[in-house]
Amino acid sequence: xxxxxxxxxxxxxAVVFLVVVILLFTNKPTSIPSTAQGAxxxxxxxxxANAADGSAAPAGPDGAAIFKQRCASxxxxxxxxxxxxxxxxxxxxxxxxxxxxxxxxxxxGRGEMPNFGSRLTPEEIAAVVEYTRTVLAGG
Amino acid sequence: MSELTTxxxxxxxxxxxxxxxxxxxxxxxxxxxxxxxxxxxxASEPTxxxxxxxxxxxxxxxxxxxxxxxxxxxxxxxxxxxxLPFGPAPSWxxxxxxxxxxxxxxxxxxxxxxCLWSLGFNPDPGGARRFWHSVLGCLFxxxxxxxxxxxxxxxxxxxxxxxxxxVLVTILVLIWLTSSLWFFRTVGLEF
Numbered sequence: 001x002x003x004x005x006x007x008x009x010x011x012x013x014a015v016v017f018l019v020v021v022i023l024l025f026t027n028k029p030t031s032i033p034s035t036a037q038g039a040x041x042x043x044x045x046x047x048x049a050n051a052a053d054g055s056a057a058p059a060g061p062d063g064a065a066i067f068k069q070r071c072a073s074x075x076x077x078x079x080x081x082x083x084x085x086x087x088x089x090x091x092x093x094x095x096x097x098x099x100x101x102x103x104x105x106x107x108x109g110r111g112e113m114p115n116f117g118s119r120l121t122p123e124e125i126a127a128v129v130e131y132t133r134t135v136l137a138g139g
Numbered sequence: 140m141s142e143l144t145t146x147x148x149x150x151x152x153x154x155x156x157x158x159x160x161x162x163x164x165x166x167x168x169x170x171x172x173x174x175x176x177x178x179x180x181x182a183s184e185p186t187x188x189x190x191x192x193x194x195x196x197x198x199x200x201x202x203x204x205x206x207x208x209x210x211x212x213x214x215x216x217x218x219x220x221x222x223l224p225f226g227p228a229p230s231w232x233x234x235x236x237x238x239x240x241x242x243x244x245x246x247x248x249x250x251x252x253x254c255l256w257s258l259g260f261n262p263d264p265g266g267a268r269r270f271w272h273s274v275l276g277c278l279f280x281x282x283x284x285x286x287x288x289x290x291x292x293x294x295x296x297x298x299x300x301x302x303x304x305x306v307l308v309t310i311l312v313l314i315w316l317t318s319s320l321w322f323f324r325t326v327g328l329e330f
Contacts, residue, residue, distance in 0.1 A: 002238075006234040006237040010237065012241075017248060023252065023256070024255060027256060029183075030184060070184065082195070083326055112268075114181075118180070119181060119183050
């Protein structure tokens with residue numbers, strides 16, 4: 001009886017193993033939304049000019065969404081820190097008075113911090129850095 | 140007739156060769172995992188967290204469960220090989236050993252999925268913990284493949300199964316030391 005259970009369980013685990021392998025090759029990362037969701041874009045994805053005054057609709061990577069997807073698991077949902085250090089309450093402005101230093105750490109990684117230079121565009125990195133220095137700082 | 144028997148024996152693989160083939164398959168699995176982790180564009184996204192605070196909490200505890208199951212497996216294996224002072228192993232130890240091993244593999248899968256899909260292989264030996272954790276993670280699945288083949292084959296050398304099983308438990312403990320223990324020391328014993 002126990003032997004049959006073991007056989008059945010091994011079969012189930014083998015199927016789960018195959019599913020995981022398939023997911024490794026088929027699952028695509030979540031796309032990062034723009035701040036101007038729903039804004040009209042041209043065929044190249046660039047924002048169309050506003051018909052009324054000719055100005056371009058503000059569009060760019062959503063720093064909050066990037067933070068939630070890429071940073072929150074280590075730094076906490078509110079940036080309060082977990083495996084990664086605290087980012088909220090103005091800590092980033094204190095630690096990196098020059099924003100370029102913080103961008104360099106996010107881009108190249110340091111210590112346990114992985115590099116995001118190959119995973120995020122410079123615009124996305126700038127947006128999430130800005131988010132940690134403004135919204136998360138309470139500013 | 141005797142000539143036919145001799146030819147048949149000559150074609151049979153020696154136990155060492157069978158073990159070598161199983162180890163080769165394991166090496167291929169380990170290399171394949173490493174290549175995937177290195178080539179794949181890491182998603183850097185959380186995946187499963189179920190009832191835990193975050194994916195990392197989930198992973199730390201699942202790895203701990205896998206290690207505990209593996210230690211139970213080690214004791215079961217030692218009992219079956221007569222290395223424990225409790226006399227012969229009862230009939231339930233064998234299937235129990237298999238179920239514990241399957242469970243350990245099962246709980247490791249969502250952990251490995253996040254490691255490979257979301258984080259990738261860290262080739263930088265300067266980042267010692269992540270580098271060695273990457274290497275050990277790949278070795279774990281390679282060794283697991285070798286062990287499955289060792290269990291299924293009846294032509295392995297007698298020492299193969301306990302040695303591969305012992306190596307597998309050792310690798311899993313090292314994986315736990317370079318991930319869960321680090322996590323618990325950094326964050327605390329949180330769920």
